[in-house]
Amino acid sequence: MDYTTKNTPLRQRLQIPDNAKHVLIFSESSHWDPDWMYTSEAYYERFVRHNLDVALDALESEPRRVYSIECMFFLRMYWDRCPEQRDRVRALINEGRLRLTSSGVTTADTLLPSAEAILRDLLIGQEWLRANGLNQEPKLAYFTDSFGCSSALPSLLNAAGFDRTAITRVDGMYFMGCDLESGKHFPRPGSSAELLLKKERSLDFVWRDRNGAELLTHWNAYTYGQGDMLAFRGLTRVYLVGIYWPTRSERLVARRIREYVTQLQPHSRTPYMFCPIGFDFVEPIPDLVGLLDRYNRNTYPETGVWAVLAGLDDYLTLIEDYRDNLPVLELDPNPYWTGFYTARPALKRRCHDLVDDLLLAERMSLLPDNQGAEQTITEELQDAWWRAAVSNHHDFITGTSPDEVVEEEQIPWLEEAATITHAIIERLSPAQSEPAVRAVHQTVPVWQRENGAVKVQTPYYLIELDENGGGAIANLHRADTGESLLTGVSNELIGYQETGGLWRMGHEFWGGKWEEQGPGQVINRLQVQELDGGLEISGITELGGEAIQRALWLRNDSPLIRCRVEGRAAVGQTVTVRVCTDISTDQLMMDTPGGVIVRPERRIYTPTFWPLQHFVYIADTQRPQGLILLQMLPGAVSYRRGAYVEWVALRNATREKMFGFITIPGNPAIGHEREAYALDYALMFTPGGDWPQADLPSLINSMADNPWDTSNHLTLHHLTAAAPTVDRSDIWITAVKPAARGEGIIVRLYALAVLDAPVSITWYGRDIREAFLCDARERDFQPLPVKNGSVSLRMPGVLATVRLLF
Numbered sequence: 001m002d003y004t005t006k007n008t009p010l011r012q013r014l015q016i017p018d019n020a021k022h023v024l025i026f027s028e029s030s031h032w033d034p035d036w037m038y039t040s041e042a043y044y045e046r047f048v049r050h051n052l053d054v055a056l057d058a059l060e061s062e063p064r065r066v067y068s069i070e071c072m073f074f075l076r077m078y079w080d081r082c083p084e085q086r087d088r089v090r091a092l093i094n095e096g097r098l099r100l101t102s103s104g105v106t107t108a109d110t111l112l113p114s115a116e117a118i119l120r121d122l123l124i125g126q127e128w129l130r131a132n133g134l135n136q137e138p139k140l141a142y143f144t145d146s147f148g149c150s151s152a153l154p155s156l157l158n159a160a161g162f163d164r165t166a167i168t169r170v171d172g173m174y175f176m177g178c179d180l181e182s183g184k185h186f187p188r189p190g191s192s193a194e195l196l197l198k199k200e201r202s203l204d205f206v207w208r209d210r211n212g213a214e215l216l217t218h219w220n221a222y223t224y225g226q227g228d229m230l231a232f233r234g235l236t237r238v239y240l241v242g243i244y245w246p247t248r249s250e251r252l253v254a255r256r257i258r259e260y261v262t263q264l265q266p267h268s269r270t271p272y273m274f275c276p277i278g279f280d281f282v283e284p285i286p287d288l289v290g291l292l293d294r295y296n297r298n299t300y301p302e303t304g305v306w307a308v309l310a311g312l313d314d315y316l317t318l319i320e321d322y323r324d325n326l327p328v329l330e331l332d333p334n335p336y337w338t339g340f341y342t343a344r345p346a347l348k349r350r351c352h353d354l355v356d357d358l359l360l361a362e363r364m365s366l367l368p369d370n371q372g373a374e375q376t377i378t379e380e381l382q383d384a385w386w387r388a389a390v391s392n393h394h395d396f397i398t399g400t401s402p403d404e405v406v407e408e409e410q411i412p413w414l415e416e417a418a419t420i421t422h423a424i425i426e427r428l429s430p431a432q433s434e435p436a437v438r439a440v441h442q443t444v445p446v447w448q449r450e451n452g453a454v455k456v457q458t459p460y461y462l463i464e465l466d467e468n469g470g471g472a473i474a475n476l477h478r479a480d481t482g483e484s485l486l487t488g489v490s491n492e493l494i495g496y497q498e499t500g501g502l503w504r505m506g507h508e509f510w511g512g513k514w515e516e517q518g519p520g521q522v523i524n525r526l527q528v529q530e531l532d533g534g535l536e537i538s539g540i541t542e543l544g545g546e547a548i549q550r551a552l553w554l555r556n557d558s559p560l561i562r563c564r565v566e567g568r569a570a571v572g573q574t575v576t577v578r579v580c581t582d583i584s585t586d587q588l589m590m591d592t593p594g595g596v597i598v599r600p601e602r603r604i605y606t607p608t609f610w611p612l613q614h615f616v617y618i619a620d621t622q623r624p625q626g627l628i629l630l631q632m633l634p635g636a637v638s639y640r641r642g643a644y645v646e647w648v649a650l651r652n653a654t655r656e657k658m659f660g661f662i663t664i665p666g667n668p669a670i671g672h673e674r675e676a677y678a679l680d681y682a683l684m685f686t687p688g689g690d691w692p693q694a695d696l697p698s699l700i701n702s703m704a705d706n707p708w709d710t711s712n713h714l715t716l717h718h719l720t721a722a723a724p725t726v727d728r729s730d731i732w733i734t735a736v737k738p739a740a741r742g743e744g745i746i747v748r749l750y751a752l753a754v755l756d757a758p759v760s761i762t763w764y765g766r767d768i769r770e771a772f773l774c775d776a777r778e779r780d781f782q783p784l785p786v787k788n789g790s791v792s793l794r795m796p797g798v799l800a801t802v803r804l805l806f
Contacts, residue, residue: 005271006321010314015064020306021271024261025315026227028288029068029278031144034106036280036395037240037402037669039409040077047239047281048074049082055284056088059097062289066311068099068278070144071106072125073390079132086132093134099311101142103129103160103777108392110143110150111334111611112341112348112634115593115750115799116734117355119776121389122160126777127740137777140164140313144224144278146394147503148336148611152594152798154213159594159799160776164316165207166274168220170196170333172604175223177236178666180658181510188604192333196267197221203267203274204319206328211595211754211798216316216323217331218274222263225279230256231291237282240668246286253291254299261305270322274315332597338609339504339656341636342574342648344399346675347406350414351391352633357421358385362737363720364428366745368765373428374738380424384417400502402669429716445535445554447528454526454537460559461485461685470522470541471550471563478685485625485685488580491563492519493550493649495543496574501656502671505574508605511658517573523547533557534707544570548650553707559684560630560699564708566678569652576646579683583620583627584642589691590616595798596691596752601641609636609648614700618645619688626688628696632680632703649679680706693753694730701732724763724804731759731795741778744805748776751798761791761802770805778803 005011007018016023030051034040052074055067069075079086092098103126108118122141129136141162143149147169150156157165169175172191174183187193196202196219207217220226228237231253234244264273277285285291292307300306319326342348358381364370365377395401396410447456449467456463457479464475472492476485495517498506507514520543529536538551548567569575588599590612602608610616612629616637619626629637629647637647652673656664682703686692692699704717724747726733735748747761761768771784771791780803784793791802 008318008321010317014308014310014314016306016308020300020304022261022265022273022305023271024257024264024273024275024305024307025318026230026275026277026288026292026307026309027068027312027315028066028284028309029070029101029276030282030284031070031107031224031278031280032074033280033395034073034390034393035401035405035409037405039405040073043281044074044077049078051281051283052078055098056085056092058284058286058288059092060088062287064309065289066097066099066309067284068101068311070101070142071104072128073105076128090133093136096136099313100129100136100138101140101312103138104141105386105389106393106396107142107144107146109146109394109398110153110156110593111148112397113392113593114352114355114613114734115156116359116748117388117392118156118593119160119748119799120355120385121392123740123777124385124389130741138162138313140166140316142312143167145169147340147398148334150593151332151334151597152209152211152213152592154207154209154215155211155797155799156594157215158213158797159801161779162215164216164313166218166220166312166316167333168224169336170219171336173221175666178664179509180662180664190603192331193221195329200327200329201267202269202327203264204269205326205331206323207331208328209330209595210597213797216320218312218316220274220276221267223279224276225282226263227256227260227275227277228279228282230277231285236279238279239281241665248291250294250298253295257295257299257305257307258303261303269325270319272315272318274312276312332599334611335603335605335608337504337508338605338611338636339500339508339651339653340398340400340502341609341611341634342651343502343653344406344671344673345651345677345679346673347399347410348397349633349677350411350418351388351397354384354388354391354414354418354421357418357425358388359735360716360720361421361424361428362735364425364716365738366723366736367428367720369430370428377424377428378738378740381421384420387413387417398502399671400669401671403671406671425716430719443556444530444533445556447535454528456535456537456554458554458556461561463554463561465526465537465552467526468522469526470520470539471526471537471552472519486580487582490579490581491552491683492578493541493543493548493565494518494576494578494646495520496576497572498574498653499572499657499660500574500653501667502653502669503667504656505605505609506653507607509656509658509664511662512656513660517544520548532707536707543575544573546570548575551708558702560682560702561684562680562682562707564678564680565649566676567650568673568676569650571652571654571672573652574648575650577649577681578644578646579627580644581627582642583618583625585618585621586641588616588618588637588639590637591752601639607638607640607646609638611635612637614703615696616645617691619686619691624688626686628684628686628692628699630682630684630699630703632706635679647681650677678708680708696752697730697732723765724761727760727762728755730755739778739803742780742803744803746778747802747804749795749800749802751795754798755795758792758794761793761804762789763804766806768804768806772803774801774803776801
C-alpha cells in the first residue's frame, strides 16, 4: 500500500529520499540479561565489555551510526570499571548516538513486581544518568523479552513520563526455538497475536488501557533479533548456540532485506517497517551503515524499499505522523507463558519483601523523631534500592534462571540488601516498638467438634470442616440466610504431576504433561486454637512425599476466611487450592500492576492460569453471589465456569520437557525449589454485582494484618501510616520519600480505577506550603492548590506523584 510520505526533519536527518515510499528501519542493540544463564560477572567479562568496546569504536568510525542500550545495569558496570571510557560514553549518549531505549535499571517484568517497584526502577536508572552528566531522558520504554506485559502498561509508563513502547512476546505468537511445532499452528485463535496479524494487520497500534492511558506501540512479531543475520549465514548469532559465519555479499544482504520486507510489509499501515537487530549478547555488525548504503545505491532502484539504520525511538517518531491510520486497542498480551507466575515462590517473596522494607525505611526516615536523617538514610539505601530494581528483571523475579545463578548471585544480592535495610529500620524504630498486639475481642467464633467435624459459626458464615480433612471446608453457608456457598469440598489441596518448568506449565506446549493427582493424604487430626480474638484451625497434608501445613483463621469482626498453605511442592509437581462453586460468569476481574483487568475464563491454554497481583473477583451473571480471592503476593488463578476456582499454592517444576525427555532450546534453565514457602490468602463471599471498587483497597490492606506474622513490621506500618493521609478510602499511598530530584517530599498515590472526584492530601503536624504534580521520574508538571495546609488534586490516571514543600 502506498502512503503519501511526509518529509519531516527526522526523515531528512536520516537521509531518506523524498521519493522513497517504503522504508525499512533497522535498529541495532544487544539484549543484555543481567543474570540469566550466567551471573552478571560472567556476562560482563564474556560479552558486555567487548560488545560495548566494539560499539563505541563503530560509532566513532561511522558518523551516521546509532547503537542502542536497553537498560542501565551493564552500562553502569562498564562506567564503574572503565573510567577511561567515560568521556567517550558521555559524549556519544549526549549526542544521541548511543541511544537509550528506557531509563530502567533492567528490562523489567511488569506482571509480578508491584507498580511502585516498576516505577522506582525507571526513576533509579534516570537518576543514575543525571548524576553522571548523561542527559537523555527517554520517552520510550522497550520491553524486549518480557514474557507478556501488564495490560495497564500504558498507565504505568504514562505515570513515569513515557508515551511509547515496543514489546515482543505476546500471547499466541510463534517464537522459533521456543515453539517446537509447525508455525502453521500460529497465531493461536483468540490471541493478541491473531488480533494484530490477521484482524488488524498491523504491528503498530495505539495501546489504550482500561484507564484511558495510551502508548504508541510497536510489536516485534518476528522476534527482537529479526535482522541479526543480515550479513551472516548459519542458524543464529545467539550465544547459547552461535552457529553462524559472516557473509557480507551484496546478494545475501539484498536477499535478507527482501525476506524482512516480505514478513513486515503486509502488516504496515505506514511507509515504515521496523526490523530489530539485537538478540542476546550479539556483537555489533561491522560497517553496518556501509552495508545499507551499498544496498540503497545498487538495489533500492529495483525494489523501491529504502533501508536505513536508526533508533527505535526514531521509528516511533516517524509513524507518529500516521497515528490516525493505526488501530486503537485495549490489549492484554497474556498469557504468553504461565509457569513463571509461580516458579520459585520463595525468591519472589524475597523480592517483594525487600521493596516493602525499603518503602517502610523511607517512611520511617520522615517520622518526627528522625527529623534531619532523611538525606543520610536515602544515601544509605541507594545500593539496596539498586538491587531491588535489578530483581524486577524478567529473568530474576520470574524465577527463570538456573539454580547456580539464583543461589550464587540473586539470593545473596537480596539478602545483602535486606540486611542493610533491616539495620536501618531497626535504627529508625522508636524505642520498644514491640510486635503489634492485636485487639483481643470478648468473643471468638463459636465452635465445636461434632460427628467427626469441626463446626464454626461467625456472624458471616456457618463453616464445617472434616476433622480428618487437613483443612478442607466440607460445607459453607451464609449465617443469615443459610444459603449454601459451595458445591463440593473446598479449600482442598490438589496435586498435579507435570513436565513443565520455570517458564511454562506442562499443558502449555506440545508433548507436555499436566495430570491431576488428586488431594493428598491427611496425616493428623485438625487442631483448633483460640488466639488473639480469633480461631485458628490447622492440619497437615502430605502430597508427593512432602508435608504441607495448612491453617485457617476466622474472626467475628471480619468476613474474610483467612488461610495459609506452607511447605514445598515435590519435584515435578504443582500444588493448587480449589474452591468448588457454581458461580457462573464469563468474566474474571483482577488487578495487575497499574490497574484492573477483566479477563475471560480461557485463552489459549486449558486450564488458563492468569496472573494476579492481589485479588480476583467473580460474580454470577444470573443471581446475587460473588467470590473474592485475596493474596498477599502475586500468583496465578484459573476458573472453570460453574465448577471451581483454583489457584497455585506451591510449585516445583524443574524444566520443560516434551514427552518426558525432549528439552526445549528456548527454555534451557533447570531450577528446583529448595525452600519452604507460605502462601497467605483469603476468601470472601459477596452479594455479587459490580466489583467492590471502594472496598477492595481496605480489604487488601487488611491482608497485612497477618495472624502468622511475628515481626514488628505491622506496628511500624501503623506508626508511619498517619503521615500523610488522604480523604478517600479507595486510594493507597504507596510511597512517601525524600525527593531524588528537586526539593521536598514525594508522595505516590494509587487507585484501582480512575476516580471522578478530587482527593486531598493532609500531613498532620506539618503545614504544606506548596505542592506540584509530577511524574514518577520526579519532573514537575504543574502546581497544585494548597488550602489550609491540604493539597487538592484530581488524579491524572490511576497513579499520581505529588511533590510537597513545607
